[in-house]
Amino acid sequence: MHCPFCRHEDTKVSDSRATEDGSAIRRRRTCPVCERKFTTVEQVQLTVVKRSGVTEPFNRDKVIKGATKACQGRPVTPAQLAALGQQVEESLRSSGQAEIPAEAVGVAILGPLGELDPVAYLRFASVYKNYESVDDFAAEIEAMRARLDESSATTEGRQSSRPGPKSVSQEPLIG
């Protein structure tokens, strides 16, 4: 790997250790020419498997783009969408799998999107879950109301309302 400071073609690894959760390796490198140090992180390349069987590298920007579309005209900030992208990537990485079905990416987006904005959630779910009738919408809204009631009844703060939407969003993965 070349030096990011002087562009020298080769650098030496002086230390290499796994991150706390074991999902990545951090290497400390030194350039033999300018003697500056920098760190690289090596982690598994997440691959998304589309329904057609075609694979492509996981792209956090695509996640953010999709969520942004669903949030059009809604009171959601770019910073919140960026945080959603990070949350989705982290939850996919924590699954420990290198290849992820495209549907699972959709599922991973639904949870945090529902916490951001209920209307955006419905928009996204209507595309992702292929709603075919008004009944499908009605059922989804019912389920969402139940979740909102549950979280407002059991908590006063925002933190503890998390497990609700999360467990619901993971259902399609099992079935």
Ligand SMILES: [Zn+2]
């Ligand atoms: Zn250098």
